[in-house]
Amino acid sequence: MIADNLKEIVDELSIFDDALEKYEYIIEIGSQNFDFDESYKSDKYLVSGCSSSVWLYCTKVNDKLFFHSDSNAMIAKGLATIICKVYSGNSSKEILNSDVKLLEKINLSEIITPVRQNGVASMQRYILKFAKDYKDGS
Amino acid sequence: MKNFKDDFDFFKHSDNVYLDSAATSQKPHSVIEAQSDFYKIHCANIHRGLHTLSNKATQMYEDARTLCAEFINAESSRNIVFTKGVTEGINLLAHSLSGYETVIISSLEHHSNIVPWQLLSKNIKVIDVDKQLNINYDSYEKLLIENPNSLVSITHISNVFGNENNVKKLTSLAHKYGCLVHIDGAQAGAHIKIDVQELDVDFYTLSAHKIYAPTGVGLLYGKFELLEQMRPYQGGGAMIKDVSFKASTYLDPPLKFEAGTQNISGVIGWAEAIRYLNSLDFGEVIEHEEKIYSYSLESLKKLDDIVVYTDAKNLKSALSFNINNLHHEDIGTLLDKQGVSVRTGHHCALPAMKMLGLDGTIRVSFGIYNDEEDISRFIRALKKSIDILRRHK
Numbered sequence: 433m434i435a436d437n438l439k440e441i442v443d444e445l446s447i448f449d450d451a452l453e454k455y456e457y458i459i460e461i462g463s464q465n466f467d468f469d470e471s472y473k474s475d476k477y478l479v480s481g482c483s484s485s486v487w488l489y490c491t492k493v494n495d496k497l498f499f500h501s502d503s504n505a506m507i508a509k510g511l512a513t514i515i516c517k518v519y520s521g522n523s524s525k526e527i528l529n530s531d532v533k534l535l536e537k538i539n540l541s542e543i544i545t546p547v548r549q550n551g552v553a554s555m556q557r558y559i560l561k562f563a564k565d566y567k568d569g570s
Numbered sequence: 571m572k573n574f575k576d577d578f579d580f581f582k583h584s585d586n587v588y589l590d591s592a593a594t595s596q597k598p599h600s601v602i603e604a605q606s607d608f609y610k611i612h613c614a615n616i617h618r619g620l621h622t623l624s625n626k627a628t629q630m631y632e633d634a635r636t637l638c639a640e641f642i643n644a645e646s647s648r649n650i651v652f653t654k655g656v657t658e659g660i661n662l663l664a665h666s667l668s669g670y671e672t673v674i675i676s677s678l679e680h681h682s683n684i685v686p687w688q689l690l691s692k693n694i695k696v697i698d699v700d701k702q703l704n705i706n707y708d709s710y711e712k713l714l715i716e717n718p719n720s721l722v723s724i725t726h727i728s729n730v731f732g733n734e735n736n737v738k739k740l741t742s743l744a745h746k747y748g749c750l751v752h753i754d755g756a757q758a759g760a761h762i763k764i765d766v767q768e769l770d771v772d773f774y775t776l777s778a779h780k781i782y783a784p785t786g787v788g789l790l791y792g793k794f795e796l797l798e799q800m801r802p803y804q805g806g807g808a809m810i811k812d813v814s815f816k817a818s819t820y821l822d823p824p825l826k827f828e829a830g831t832q833n834i835s836g837v838i839g840w841a842e843a844i845r846y847l848n849s850l851d852f853g854e855v856i857e858h859e860e861k862i863y864s865y866s867l868e869s870l871k872k873l874d875d876i877v878v879y880t881d882a883k884n885l886k887s888a889l890s891f892n893i894n895n896l897h898h899e900d901i902g903t904l905l906d907k908q909g910v911s912v913r914t915g916h917h918c919a920l921p922a923m924k925m926l927g928l929d930g931t932i933r934v935s936f937g938i939y940n941d942e943e944d945i946s947r948f949i950r951a952l953k954k955s956i957d958i959l960r961r962h963k
Contacts, residue, residue: 452907456958459900463962483915484899485929505897506959 434530437518455507462510468502481554484508488516488555490562495523497566499559508551515555519563527563532556571858574939577846587910587944587951592729592757592888592935594779597843604842605784608835616834617808617825631834634841635824641844642755642774643765644791651797651824652832655788656756657682659775660723662790662827663752664690666800670750672720674713676705676735677925678728681918683754687723695720696921702882703731705740714747722751726758730917730933731880732863732888734762737769745770750796756780760937761859761887763852766791778836782937783843787836790827797823804829855938862940863889869949873956879926888935890917896959898930904955910948 448454472489479486484505491498498520501512515535519527535556575581580588580596588596608630614623616631635647644650653659664686672693675683687694695717698709705724714722722744727734741751752773755764759781766774773796778787792800802809802820806829811819820826847855867889870876875894892898902914913933916923923929934948 452904452958455904455907456962459958459962484897505899506962507900507903508897 433522433526434518435534438534441514441518458510458514459506460510462503462506462508462513465501465509465513468500472500473502479512479551479554479558481557482508482551484551486512486551486555488512488558490559490566492566496521497524497527497563499562501555511552512555515552515559519559524563524567527560528567532560572850572854573941574858575941578939581939585909587947589934589936589940589944589948590911590913591760591937591940592780592933593913594785595760595782595937596939597784597839598782598846600846601783601839601842605835605839608838615831627834630838630841631832634837637841637844638789641764641847642776642791643767645767645794648794648822648824649766649791649797651790651792651827652837653775653788653790654786654833655777655779656754656775657686657777659788659790660752660754661686661689662803663723663773663775664692666803666827667721667750667796668801670719670721672717674710674717674720674722674724674744674749676724678703678730678733678919678922679723679725680729680754680756681920682756683723683725684921697724703728703733703880704882704884705735707739707743710740711743714743714749717749719748720750722749723754724751725754725756726764727761727887728919728922729757729888730890730919730922730931732757732885732890732935733880733882734758734884734886736884737771741770757887761856772796778840778843781840781843782846783840784833784836786833787840792823794823797827800827802826802829806830808832850938858938859886859936862936862942862945863887865942866934866936866945866948869945873949873953875956879931888933890931890933892928892931893956895963896956898932900959901932901952901955904958905948905951908951908954910951912948 445454448457473487477487477489479488484503486501486503486508488499488501499516501516503509503512535552577598578596579599579602612627612630614627616628618624635650638650639647653662660682672695673687674695674697676697677699695713697713698706700706724735724740726737737753744751750772753771755774755776758764759776772793774791776789779785809821809826809829811821863885867881870878870891876891877894878891893901898914902912905912915930917933
């Protein structure tokens, strides 16, 4: 499921040959994300390691986890939306059992810069931590 | 008008609009060749072997020291300590200059002129700036009166906003109150003719890589009697007169500050960069850079929703701006995707950013190779970036 979600995103991004168009698509994905409760915009949910501010929180519906994100920068918001979309709708067990190197394997470096890769890796760490917390706590 | 791009290999391989020379400059062909030739033809260690190769390498290294001294009009090559760059120069000064527990800095300093003093628990006093981000001289003199016999350590040109400080005025005021003066010349070396004797500074630091030379090289200029009083920064080979298990004695400056094998090829490359700059008409260079700077500033000021943080008269080398309601990082990334390299973020000057209530800016900075076509392409790419972001806002 997670791998399928990721493949879908990669396929969509691969339509664009031009790097600028690829980024515009990432921006567009972020601009359509209204799934964020503003009350979570606090330091507690701030993802450290991103060069812009990214907030990320998790909700649980029937054993499935859903991730919600926002950012003060539009590209970071688009990337956070993508990462959240990849992991959302899965159980904590499925998330923890997924290949953590998946993001590296899709040649993310061709899409985003090293600085952004650090940010994306930080978002992924937060998602895995949420999954672990939910597994331990429930 | 000379096309400076022809002298730089980088532009033969790339049509990038490079507007990040304040981070590091591109290198002329002759500099790359000189560094490569050292390894191909002259490679040997300096100051120790008595064989021909070592003597030749030592000669080249010491000739470079003389060229560097001439480059900033130092009294002699004895005043020039080779370092890794401004950061190491300031760390050396912080470590080796004793008796100066208070350091007066400006509010626009780079982290390299803040953190080294903090590491040694120096008492830091900060000068205010005015609305155009220039030094407030009332604030400065008040600090000098309250803290006589301190060290004043200030940037020559702000790496974020491009304001050039009046070093002569800063220095003469500081000396009136018994203070010593260090000037961080990181952003000045490529854009101003520096004359340390005319400025009467006690210390001056440079990073070679911002002046068309290799990375990992810089210098600390010091008045000789002050260098003599300072203790060594690092111990090791090449800086000692005699060593026993009980105690060691050291060589005279500058060698007592150059422990271990130095960046010989980098220093030789730097000498070549100075020869390159010496071959140019510096008046023409300054005129060209002023033209590019004004064209950039005027073009930017015409854009809607732009915030340029200062348009003071004394700007050089770099300028910072933001576009209202858009994030600097988004602009920087979209410019990059259109082949324009700028710097975004806090530019290693977090206190300055916090003072202005910012989490970053977009900085464009210039080298002699930038031309009007670069600026036109940058402005077109900037407009396109703004359009894309606004469309999805």
